[in-house]
Amino acid sequence: MPAMNSFSDHVKHIWLRLGSMSLAIILLVVLSIASVIGTVLLQNQQQADYLQQFGPLWYWTFRALGLFDMYHSWWFLTLLGFLMVSLAACLWRNVPRMLKEMKGRRAHLPERVMRRFRLHRQWQCADPEQERQRFKSALRGWEFSESEEGTTTSIRADKGRYNKWGYILVHAALLIILIGGWVSVQFGFRGDMIVPEGSSENEISFLKGTSREYMKMPFEVRCNSFTIDFFPTGAPKEFRSNLTIIDHGKEVLTKDIIVNEPLYYKGVRIYQASFGDGGSTIRFKLFHLDDFQQVEQVTTHVYDTWKDEKTGVSIEVTDFKPFNVENMAEPGKPKDFRDLGPAVEYIVRGPGLKPVKVKAFMNPFVDANGVNQGSFLMISLTGDAKDYKPFALGIDLSNAKEWQLLHAFLQHLSRNKAKDKKQRNLQAFRAALHDVYGDTPPKNIQQIAMRTLHAATTLPRLPWPYLPMLEDYDQVYYTGLQLARDPGMNIVWFGSALLVFGMCIMFYMPHRKLWLVLKRENNTTVAHLLGMSNRNEMAFAKTFNDVFINVSSAFAEHKDPTTKEKI
Amino acid sequence: MTAITADASWLNTLHQGRVAFVRFCAYLGLIAGVSAMAAFGVEYDNAFLLRLLSAQGALWAGTGALAGLAAGVVLGALRPRLQESRIVLNTVPWLDGFLLMILLAMLWSRFEPAASAINYEDQSNLFSGRVIMAMNVIFIFSAVSYIAYLFAPESFIGRIATLSAYAGMYAGGSALLLRWYESYLLDVEIGHAPVSNLYEVFILLFVITTAVYLALERRYQAKAMGAFVMTLVSAGVFFGIWLDSIGQGDIKPLVPALQSYWMKIHVPMNFVGYGSFAVACGAGMAYLFRHRLEQKGSQSRLLKIFPTLEQLDQLAYKAVAIGFPAFTLATILGAAWAAEAWGGYWSWDPKETWALIVWLVYGAYLHARISHGWHGKALAWWAVAGFLVTVFCFLGVNMYLSGLHSYGRLS
Numbered sequence: 001m002p003a004m005n006s007f008s009d010h011v012k013h014i015w016l017r018l019g020s021m022s023l024a025i026i027l028l029v030v031l032s033i034a035s036v037i038g039t040v041l042l043q044n045q046q047q048a049d050y051l052q053q054f055g056p057l058w059y060w061t062f063r064a065l066g067l068f069d070m071y072h073s074w075w076f077l078t079l080l081g082f083l084m085v086s087l088a089a090c091l092w093r094n095v096p097r098m099l100k101e102m103k104g105r106r107a108h109l110p111e112r113v114m115r116r117f118r119l120h121r122q123w124q125c126a127d128p129e130q131e132r133q134r135f136k137s138a139l140r141g142w143e144f145s146e147s148e149e150g151t152t153t154s155i156r157a158d159k160g161r162y163n164k165w166g167y168i169l170v171h172a173a174l175l176i177i178l179i180g181g182w183v184s185v186q187f188g189f190r191g192d193m194i195v196p197e198g199s200s201e202n203e204i205s206f207l208k209g210t211s212r213e214y215m216k217m218p219f220e221v222r223c224n225s226f227t228i229d230f231f232p233t234g235a236p237k238e239f240r241s242n243l244t245i246i247d248h249g250k251e252v253l254t255k256d257i258i259v260n261e262p263l264y265y266k267g268v269r270i271y272q273a274s275f276g277d278g279g280s281t282i283r284f285k286l287f288h289l290d291d292f293q294q295v296e297q298v299t300t301h302v303y304d305t306w307k308d309e310k311t312g313v314s315i316e317v318t319d320f321k322p323f324n325v326e327n328m329a330e331p332g333k334p335k336d337f338r339d340l341g342p343a344v345e346y347i348v349r350g351p352g353l354k355p356v357k358v359k360a361f362m363n364p365f366v367d368a369n370g371v372n373q374g375s376f377l378m379i380s381l382t383g384d385a386k387d388y389k390p391f392a393l394g395i396d397l398s399n400a401k402e403w404q405l406l407h408a409f410l411q412h413l414s415r416n417k418a419k420d421k422k423q424r425n426l427q428a429f430r431a432a433l434h435d436v437y438g439d440t441p442p443k444n445i446q447q448i449a450m451r452t453l454h455a456a457t458t459l460p461r462l463p464w465p466y467l468p469m470l471e472d473y474d475q476v477y478y479t480g481l482q483l484a485r486d487p488g489m490n491i492v493w494f495g496s497a498l499l500v501f502g503m504c505i506m507f508y509m510p511h512r513k514l515w516l517v518l519k520r521e522n523n524t525t526v527a528h529l530l531g532m533s534n535r536n537e538m539a540f541a542k543t544f545n546d547v548f549i550n551v552s553s554a555f556a557e558h559k560d561p562t563t564k565e566k567i
Numbered sequence: 568m569t570a571i572t573a574d575a576s577w578l579n580t581l582h583q584g585r586v587a588f589v590r591f592c593a594y595l596g597l598i599a600g601v602s603a604m605a606a607f608g609v610e611y612d613n614a615f616l617l618r619l620l621s622a623q624g625a626l627w628a629g630t631g632a633l634a635g636l637a638a639g640v641v642l643g644a645l646r647p648r649l650q651e652s653r654i655v656l657n658t659v660p661w662l663d664g665f666l667l668m669i670l671l672a673m674l675w676s677r678f679e680p681a682a683s684a685i686n687y688e689d690q691s692n693l694f695s696g697r698v699i700m701a702m703n704v705i706f707i708f709s710a711v712s713y714i715a716y717l718f719a720p721e722s723f724i725g726r727i728a729t730l731s732a733y734a735g736m737y738a739g740g741s742a743l744l745l746r747w748y749e750s751y752l753l754d755v756e757i758g759h760a761p762v763s764n765l766y767e768v769f770i771l772l773f774v775i776t777t778a779v780y781l782a783l784e785r786r787y788q789a790k791a792m793g794a795f796v797m798t799l800v801s802a803g804v805f806f807g808i809w810l811d812s813i814g815q816g817d818i819k820p821l822v823p824a825l826q827s828y829w830m831k832i833h834v835p836m837n838f839v840g841y842g843s844f845a846v847a848c849g850a851g852m853a854y855l856f857r858h859r860l861e862q863k864g865s866q867s868r869l870l871k872i873f874p875t876l877e878q879l880d881q882l883a884y885k886a887v888a889i890g891f892p893a894f895t896l897a898t899i900l901g902a903a904w905a906a907e908a909w910g911g912y913w914s915w916d917p918k919e920t921w922a923l924i925v926w927l928v929y930g931a932y933l934h935a936r937i938s939h940g941w942h943g944k945a946l947a948w949w950a951v952a953g954f955l956v957t958v959f960c961f962l963g964v965n966m967y968l969s970g971l972h973s974y975g976r977l978s
């Protein structure tokens with residue numbers, strides 16, 4: 001510990017400490033441990049969810065520590081700041097020394113240093129000049145320097161002398177990348193934009209801390225169309241938006257974007273991120289359940305609420321999907337995905353009614369044998385999509401005749417006086433059949449009878465005054481875009497290139513040094529071969545041996561040319 | 568200089584001098600031809616492999632290879648010293664191995680069932696399944712042989728162990744290539760490179776781990792380490808068998824987010840990192856094992872064939888020195904992909920963050936090696952612990968944490 005008596009000594013001491021390797025190791029380990037937290041604790045969720053999950057005490061503790069947006073919390077940024085300072089300090093401390101080392105290549109080795117070498121061979125030689133020639137020819141491509149000191153001649157060979165540049169590049173690159181990241185965060189932005197087909201939008205929204213903020217773009221984006229393409233298996237294959245950029249009222253460019261292929265305009269990149277319903281037009285047929293005569297047509301839109309003035313019962317349409325691929329296999333059987341066709345989701349509310357979420361399919365359910373099983377709904381009493389239960393209506397409501405048949409059946413039934421229930425049903429159905437189809441009943445009359453009977457018992461059980469079924473639709477998607485500007489990106493790429501390049505030098509171009517020291521004593525000469533590598537000593541030990549075999553006269557005499565190895 | 572290099576001298580001549588150099592140039596030409604085709608010859612789309620296997624591909628690749636060959640002959644004659652370049656000598660065996668995998672895959676493709684018998688719903692009749700099963704058996708056999716070699720260090724057991732490791736590696740690599748081809752047989756639209764789900768990248772991991780290990784074994788005679796590395800691989804094999812048994816082994820179409828050429832670069836590069844870290848872990852375990860034996864004053868025959876503590880330490884470093892730059896590059900490529908696809912090179916997604924954690928852990932390992940006070944045993948533990956972190960990054964994140972990389976999830 002140096003004596004510290006002035007302020008500048010203190011500063012210097014701290015500066016040196018900041019650039020020390022032990023601090024680097026500690027920083028790296030602390031950073032990695034800190035990073036774990038943010039992967040375990042889901043980031044940037046709804047505050048209400050956190051509150052529910054952790055309870056008030058932990059919620060406020062975590063919130064105070066910034067753990068819900070941890071990677072932007074003051075303490076995490078401070079850690080990164082420390083890393084930057086530390087990198088700067090270690091560069092400051094080491095670069096001048098390294099530059100000097102790379103330049104100076106003193107060939108002479110003091111005796112005391114020689115003793116410390118782990119790779120060291122010595123032998124007697126008769127003609128030192130030969131040794132020297134062989135040394136040079138064995139090490140083609142190496143750099144040599146020589147010095148004479150008294151009776152000692154030293155020849156030094158270097159390879160990968162610039163290895164230390166690896167260190168400099170790598171650490172400078174890290175600093176550059178961190179600076180680039182800082183520039184990105186300071187001067188860039190990134191947000192979501194939702195554009196329904198046919199509309200345009202110029203505002204993005206993004207999360208900042210715990211609240212959502214908005215920002216105007218210098219141009220407008222219009223979505224002309226949005227399309228989804230499917231694999232033969234039914235999985236989505238491609239999401240494609242056709243966009244037009246409108247700048248100051250002028251259409252400047254129209255282009256398709258897909259995931260992985262964004263659009264670039266005025267420094268802003270526009271990405272395909274999500275999609276959803278953009279307010280499709282929905283035409284319902286309301287089948288009145290209290291008065292079976294009446295069928296009413298209603299036109300509304302997704303996200304709108306339609307209210308029946310007479311009964312006060314309303315339908316809020318929440319979503320529409322033209323394809324609904326569902327696994328139709330029984331539990332435990334291999335999966336069997338099938339498209340059940342268009343479906344609309346809505347919530348029914350009304351006086352004295354429990355709000356219920358419904359998914360109504362336009363087409364009847366046709367089973368694997370091609371048999372029409374009638375229309376059906378999915379009903380969730382809790383309003384959660386997880387709790388959807390299928391509800392078979394019996395008749396096929398997309399077929400007006402079946403509805404008439406049900407109606408006629410119920411009428412005949414109420415008039416029929418037969419004692420036996422079975423008899424009564426049969427007679428009423430025959431009469432209804434004749435009313436609706438005349439003398440040419442449909443072929444699958446058996447099934448229709450069953451289904452009508454089913455409908456006659458289930459439909460009156462529904463608590464609503466009417467049953468909204470999807471009649472027709474005009475689909476409009478919205479495309480979910482992400483807009484981002486990132487001025488730090490190029491700095492980061494530059495740093496990354498330096499990083500990889502530096503690493504290649506650092507790891508794969510070790511600085512290897514060999515010395516041939518010839519010491520003349522009286523009339524004999526002792527040759528010393530010494531070697532050192534700052535990396536990968538195992539490989540270098542082999543190289544060293546090869547050089548020894550090639551150079552030493554003891555071996556050179558009866559050397560087999562085929563054993564000559566590359567260096 | 569050793570027995571091993573001596574008795575394979577005909578192999579050596581193949582890997583040296585003019586022959587190697589000209590071959591190297593031909594490979595380069597071939598790669599250039601294929602790349603040129605990717606860049607200029609076809610509109611980029613997922614049916615690239617099929618194009619490559621058509622007459623068009625043969626033309627581009629063949630022209631490239633011939634041009635490379637010619638350039639090699641001329642260059643070799645003009646500048647004989649180029650023929651001794653280390654880069655050439657070090658890369659040629661890898662390229663040879665890759666070519667062999669391709670040839671094997673072509674051979675396997677002869678055994679595919681008729682087109683009418685191939686369907687998406689039931690993929691069990693595809694031939695790659697059988698090759699993968701063979702790979703599983705071979706890898707387990709190899710691990711057992713390496714362990715047997717520890718207890719009975721006869722050279723023929725060691726040779727069997729090494730040979731079976733090679734066989735497993737070629738089976739795995741060719742099975743993956745075959746799977747690529749099969750994905751097109753299922754449906755041209757489904758076809759994609761076999762690096763898109765957990766099962767496929769597992770096989771890739773085995774192949775790369777074994778390759779890195781074998782490269783080290785060949786250069787440093789570190790056979791005893793194989794017991795540890797191949798045991799790790801075998802553990803992975805059992806996991807892979809389990810994945811297959813729960814239906815995760817099927818070829819599935821690519822979700823839109825993965826339809827990018829970046830995937831073909833980013834994922835394999837990552838696995839070079841993971842595989843090398845696995846080898847480093849094996850070296851670390853071997854170190855700890857030997858350390859334990861030495862402490863107990865064991866006179867086991869084992870110690871004679873075992874690399875010394877210092878060599879093991881170096882081997883672990885060597886493996887990290889391969890893995891760390893590769894992993895760095897892979898992370899950067901991932902960032903580049905994210906920048907292109909999502910608008911930001913870094914979004915602190917759990918997978919990204921764990922990649923950073925892995926990187927920091929190995930970064931710290933490298934620093935700890937240089938700075939004073941850290942010695943072999945602690946570093947060996949570090950190499951083992953680092954691999955546990957890597958495994959979590961690879962598996963744990965997919966299984967327990969959510970995020971943008973959730974395609975790797977079990978579904």
Ligand code: HEM
Binds near residue numbers: 170
């Ligand atoms: C993100 C952080 C860092 C990374 C990824 C990193 C990477 C590396 C790598 C890969 C090496 C070479 C290790 C080897 O020889 O095998 C190295 C060496 C070194 N690093 Fe760092 N480093 C980082 C931060 C730092 C910091 C903050 C400092 C200083 C406080 C530092 C100081 C050093 C020193 C002194 C060396 C030894 C150079 C030599 O003599 O060869 N590093 N670093």
